Amino acid sequence: RAHPLYAGKAPVFDGFTSHFDDVESLPAGSIHLAGNNITPIQAAVVTHEGTAFWAVQYHPEYDLREVAALTRFRKDGLVETGYFADSAAAESFITELETLHADPLRKDIAWRLGIDHDVMDADIRTLEVKNWIENTLRQNSSGLIADA
Structure with a gap:
């Protein structure tokens, strides 16, 4: 985790993913930054023509309310693909996400859903x-563009 994208981040953390497609391979010269057993490539640095692009496939910007809204939007597909037993189970999950978002002190819901501070705390999530913005500002103020 030496890359500036993860400065201050724990070596292991949870993040919300919302995709049915995955990056299968990286171009030559890329730096593989993160992955998990479901999606081996979750973050990478890709350099093209001297410019580095930091990419994550998960969504650090999503809070629980947004996850609930996206789950509601994709509910039928999530049931069809086996992520929920039925529509009622999906609705129960959505309700719990919305409740926990409104009341982050609900340890019962956080525990049941396996949601920890790395998802609940916006500064951590x-x-x-933040790291990307700060790095970009540093590069722009110095007139440099780092390759990683």
Whole structure:
């Protein structure tokens, strides 16, 4: 985790993913930053023509309310693909996400859903975004563009 994208981030953390497609391979010269057993490539640095692009496939910007809204939007597909037993189970999950978002002290719901501070604390959850912005500002103020 030496890359500046993860400065201050724990070596292991949870993040919300919302995709049915995955990055299968990286171009030559890329730096593989993060992955998990479901999606081996979750973050990478891709350099093209001297410019580095930091990419994450998960969504650090999503809070629980947004996850609930996206789950509601994709509910039928999530039931069809086996993520929920039925529509009622999906609705129960959505309700719990919305309740926990409104009342982050609901340890019962957080425990049941396996949601910890790395998802609940916006400063921790969005640290990659902050790190990217700060790195970009540093590069722009110095007139340099780093390759990683």
